[in-house]
Amino acid sequence: MAQRFILILLLLVVGDLYFYQAVTTLTQNPLLHTAYWLVDLGIIGGIASILFIRRAGHTPQRLINGLMAALLLIFIPRLFSSVLLMAEDVTRLFRGFPARNLYVSEATLALAGVVFLVVLFGLTTGKHFYQLKRETLYFPDLPEAFDGFTITQFSDVHSGSFTDAKGVQKGLDLVKDQKSDLLLFTGDLVNNMASEMDPWIPRFATLHAPYGNYSVLGNHDYGDYARWESSAAKAANLERLKAIHEEIGFKLLLNEAVTIRKQDQSISLVGVENWGKGGFHKYGDLEKATANVPDNAFKILMSHDPSHWDEVTLGHNQHIHLTLAGHTHGMQFGIEMFGFKWSPIKYFYKQWAGLYQQGSKYLYVNRGFGFHGLRGRIGIWPEITVLTLKRGAAAVQAA
Structure with a gap:
């Protein structure tokens, strides 16, 4: 590095x-x-x-x-x-x-x-120049009741960086306008402190999806990058953040899975805590999260750091059909035009933005809703993702 x-x-x-x-x-x-x-x-x-x-x-x-x-x-x-x-x-x-x-x-x-x-x-202006990204994914074993099922994903809010309420609302309105079946948030609600989210709770609490709102934690959510007066204060901060997920209407998945039912069929939604390669903590436990999930279930995994896909998910004993991640922000800097994309982050993360495929397994890396460090975005704009699940032979190639 x-x-x-x-x-x-x-x-x-x-x-x-x-x-x-x-x-x-x-x-x-x-x-x-x-x-x-x-x-x-x-x-x-x-x-x-x-x-x-x-x-x-x-x-x-x-x-x-x-x-x-x-x-x-x-x-x-x-x-x-x-x-x-x-x-x-x-x-x-x-x-x-x-x-x-x-x-x-x-x-x-x-x-x-x-x-x-x-x-x-x-x-x-770029920090709130939200872009809508759409992908249609095909799976031969998708339950028929979920043919056409839509998922809106957003990630990396980093509420501690926000100063423009109108700009943030612009992104939230874009999320709501999609009217997707399922709403998923893939981590980093704050920079460090749970209190960073306090001014924004009423706005985020307006987000709803008919089949539920679900979330996972990102590396920043644990408070690992802040100085605390005691380990008890750090633990209390994390507990408060977990409560905030509930207050804004999101079910936080902590190395666990839930069943999403439609008609008489179902899919499994799995959420792990943050797991990252290198110096990042490995709180995530995919084995624990899938312990009660049937082998033949259709599975969607939320895992904040995309490195988890290569290092753990692809080799897991259960087939994970689709993994949703964030974390990289696309480094908030790069070039994307006419199908070409580049950012310095590609030299640190093999999968850093957009859709990736290996065999019949997919990974989608969201470019992030907010910003951190760099007080803006240049070329890699904030993203709202809409994924449509379809039953059929795979027709999407890796990005």
Whole structure:
């Protein structure tokens, strides 16, 4: 993981140096050149300050958020637009490296301006730019009564990050407008504290589905990333959060399964606590959750972290037809257009956004309803997912 971070940092540095060549091609003004590097030094100084403050036992969250925004607004436009200069260098290589073309440098600055506006949109409006994603999944053993059954999934609310009530309501209204049969939430209701959810309880309590609302816990819900005065205080916080799930009308599944009945047929909905690879806690227990589930039951699993699918679910002794996850947020940064998708998170998670398939087993990774860390979303927009279950031969390919 450290090597990947170093690679990303190296790309930013190379992009910065390349972009500077466009600046020097278009102007020889020493004040502008100095200003260019002063901005870089300011950001480097900010990073050093954060490291110093954190070593002293403090977490300057506002400074971190501001610095992250500055990094994105400054370095991302430079990195993306520098591709034009790199392409020019390919041609200059065969022409004896003549002086840079003024038009290419102008185009580089223009592209940087466009990318800057996209990043600015993401930091201001993108956090509530909700997108509806629809998938139809086919299963030969789906009970006939559930043919056409619809599920709305949302994930990663992170209510402690919210400041815009109208923006949040926009997303909740989109959830309600789907009028799905079943409503599922796949974890991370808060950042750390159960109290973060208090102002939002009345709004989330308006969500209803005819076959029920169900939820699981995410890694942030346990309070593992906050300092507590005692283990009892941390435990009390978790108990309060569990009560909040009930107050907003969601049945929290803690390594257990419930039966969803329609007419005289049924499917099993399984929910595990958070289980993640690497340094994440492994509270989830799929064996316990499926202990009373018949082997031949049609099963839908809610598991917050998608790494659980590869590491545990696929090899489980019971066939899990569909797994729903979240957690990655798509890193809240990337590109999705015309069927292409990319985000730096793909170098850390094999399955990070959208639909995946292995044989007759599916995984859907929701991009998240809220945001955390980065105070916005750039290219990877907040998502509401609607899945339609159909009886028949599989017709959907892996994303």
